[in-house]
Amino acid sequence: MAQAGPVPHWETFYASDDVVRHYARQSRLQLPERAIFNRIGPALSESHLLDLGVGGGRTTMELALRCKCYLGADVAxxxxxxCRERFAELILNHGLRFEVVDARAMPFEDASFDVVLFSFNGIDLVGADARATALAECRRVLRPGGHLVYSSHNLNWMDSRWGIRWQGLRNYIETQRFWSQIQRINRSVWPIVARDWVELIDPLAGGSNCYIRPLELVRQTLEQGFEDLQLYDLRGRQIDDPQQQARLTDPWVYVHARASR
Ligand SMILES: C[S@@+](CC[C@H](N)C(=O)[O-])C[C@H]1O[C@@H](n2cnc3c(N)ncnc32)[C@H](O)[C@@H]1O
Incomplete structure (x- = not known):
């Protein structure tokens, strides 16, 4: 039977040899991830951690041996x-697991994990309609009080008209170049500047990608049953003031929230 709708990223872009090889070479936590996992602290060592959208295992390197039980999962x-090839020794000797899992419908019991990480904007790829579903799934598989850590593309970055002041000339030029490519592909893009979040065709990945304003990111996360939410910028600084959150123009922003108790 013919497949309905466009072929998703994970059957094209994220399944291609070059892209898999690229992600399988990555190995360092990003600054905000490091700040968040330091904040989770010693609790991590007793945790069951789900590393969702694990890609080629960038985050595995630093997290797998810091938790009690590690499962890396990706839909591609x-x-x-x-990952199974890269971490063969750790799978054998430390019980790491890697499984094909779709964030939109996970094959896990409720409250199976203490920490769910969906790193490097993986959530932006699940599709606009399924974003809430993926967050709800993360909530369902977390125990109450468990930690959700994820990042998302920042829509402010896309239309930061004061980009030179906030980002420096080089970043500004890159942003504008990217933005104009997106405009060519998404013809009616201008109306989005007034919106809270959008799904765009991303010229780099050749498929749809979501961009969201920081306050909307906060709202959507809380709506799906999370609390005690902290937002981080790209340098790993916690941004608590809602006015500052609303003005953030970093290309992506990071969330650390707890599953409601
Ligand atoms: C930008 S890559 C990030 C990979 C890795 N987390 C890293 O930081 O290097 C996003 C990953 O999310 C995965 N992904 C996209 N949609 C997904 C879904 N519905 N369920 C699980 N993983 C998904 C992709 O296959 C891809 O490996």
């Missing part, structure tokens, strides 16, 4: 295969 089977 070639990413999972690359």
């Amino acid at each position: 089977a070639p990413m999972v295969a690359a």
Whole structure:
């Protein structure tokens, strides 16, 4: 039977050899991730951690041996295969697991994990309609009080008209170049500047990608049953003031929230 709708990223872009190889070479936590996991602190060592959208295992390197039980999961089977090859020794000797899992419908019991990480804007790829579903799934598989850590593309970055002041000339030029590519592909893009979040065709990845304003990110996360939410910028600084959150123009922003108790 013919497949309905466009072929998703994970069957094209994220399943391609070059992209898998690229992600399987990555190995360092990003600054905000490091800040968040330091904040979770010693509790991590007793945790069951789900590393969702694990890609080629960038985050595995630093997290797998810091938790009690580690499961890396990705909807792209070639990413999972690359992780199994890359971490063969750790799988054998430390019980790491890697599985093909779709964030929109996870094959796990309720409250199976203490920490769910969906890193490097993986949530932006699940599709606009399924974003809330993916967040609700993360909430369902977390125990009450468990930690959700994820990042998302920042729509402010896309239309930061004061980009030179906030980002420096080089970043500004890059942003504008990217923005004009997106405009070419998404013809009616201008109306989005007044919106809270959008799904755009991303010229780099050739598929749809969501961009969201920081306050909307906060709102959507709380709406799906999370609390005690902290937002981080790209340098790993916690941004608590809602006015500052609303003005953030970093290309992506980071969330650390607890599953409601
Ligand atoms: C930008 S890559 C990030 C990979 C890795 N987390 C990293 O930081 O290097 C996003 C990953 O999310 C995965 N992904 C996209 N949609 C997904 C879904 N519905 N369920 C699980 N993983 C998904 C992609 O296959 C891809 O490996």
